[in-house]
Amino acid sequence: MPELPEVEVVRRGLERWVAHRTVAGTEVLHPRAVRRHLAGPDDFAHRLKGRHIGTPQRRGKYLWLPLEETNESVLAHLGMSGQLLVQPHSAPDEKHLRIRVRFADSLGTELRFVDQRTFGGLSLHDNTPEGLPDVISHIARDPLDPLFDDEAFHQALRRKRTTIKRALLDQSLISGVGNIYADEALWRARIHYERPTAHFTRPVTAELLGHVRDVMNAALAVGGTSFDSLYVNVNGESGYFDRSLDAYGREGLPCKRCGTPMRRRPWMNRSSYFCPKCQRPPRVSS
DNA sequence: CCTAGAACCTGCGAGC
């Protein structure tokens, strides 16, 4: 499932293979893949034609392709199963191919958006003065952004009446963290996922942020995570960071620190993995 | 305003 490191790998692939090319034509094969483009599939395709792609950008799990002629960008979100593939024209269509973008050059490749579960999609938006697509102005900077404000994040935690994993997944507080890296960072920090944030101290917040950054950088270093072959990078190569996971998916397996069997708990229509010894639950449980 | 939880989707694997 693409979180920040996987999306960054895709962004780098797009920078290598798609930037500075000119759109010849766009084919929308499933309207849901452009549902965020309110004017519809035909408008999306029409407005992309003839446009020049700039340098791909990313914030959290969102990435976008600035268009060089105007102050607009093609926004992309991979959802849970989305892939952006650069394929030869001759490659057979993927089963879940949703959008195809052809270019006005002789490189012989095209950009494809493939998405089984259709939670992701592409859309075209005006940019804010900061160069951000306007519809994601509510998304916070991510922890690998040099301008991420650690102190502001800490104060937000203190202000909220919520629990730490909810806060880590709140993209308006900190972006790019998903279920997998949240569990990994909390395990490294020895913090239970239901611990209230209101009484976090600066050192605790700082240590947790350090672990979030460490686990993301480690994933980036090996090109992202892949669990079920749904996620592949822009050239279709799977990552392999999953072999390094310490918490996620390890129910019943010994904690890599203390040997206690790891547990899985249903949480928010998904799962939380944790070590019951290293990550003690808060006294007052919701 | 704030927080909790459901809905959106499809494929896969377990269990009957």
Place this chain on the structure above:
DNA sequence: TGCTCGCAGGTTCTAG
């Protein structure tokens, strides 16, 4: 063999 059901989960919307 073939069916049902739980599970995967990022984001947005709604309910309280």
